[in-house]
Amino acid sequence: MSQLKTIKFKGKDYAEVHTRVNYFRSSEQYKDWGEECEIVERADDWSWVLMKSIIRYPDERIASTGHAFEEKDASHINARNHVENCETSALGRALGKLGIGSDGSIATYEEVQNAIANESNDKAKAETKQEEVKEEKKQTPDEYILETDNWEKVLRYMATNKDKMSLAEMIKEFEDKKYGKLQKKTHDKLKKAYDKK
Secondary structure: OOOOOOEEEOOEEEOOHHHHHHHHHHOHHHOOOEEEEEEEEEOOOOOEEEEEEEEEOOOOOEEEEEEEEEEOOOOOOHHHHHHHHHHHHHHHHHHHHOOOOOOOOOOOHHHHHHHHHHHHHHHHHHHHHHHHHHHHHHOOOOOHHHHOOHHHHHHHHHHHHOOOOOHHHHHHHHHHHHHOOOOHHHHHHHHHHHHHO
């Protein structure tokens, strides 16, 4: 590995892309070499992009390549610069494959930071989804007890407690302890069941 300034992160040394690029452009070893970057594929609305960076020998043969994929909504930074970030990552990976700023790892500091940001973003999205699911479960439809096998439990409860409780007391018990506020048509069905028992 070329001796470049690195940043220690999670126990490993990572070279930033600008450090790799500066070394590539200023080193006598890479004089007359070239680099280019191209969009391989992208979404019609530019919400994601896949790029390829190519490092060429002076005779135009390919010395190394690097690819990167970025989504616009993957992180706060990507919201405005996902195309630029993608180009930077692809170039950093191509230079890393040449051995510039890599010590067994091709990833750049920026890529690692971006991966961590994406992981945090994914975790936050998952937690939000879990909260939404919990909230949906809390907002169970008012017909819940009639549309599931719990209706049989309700009927058994009513039969067992008819002599001890009025219908109003039973409905209050269902609403307070089990199902939440019941609609009028549910009340009507419970009344029919109560009257039959």
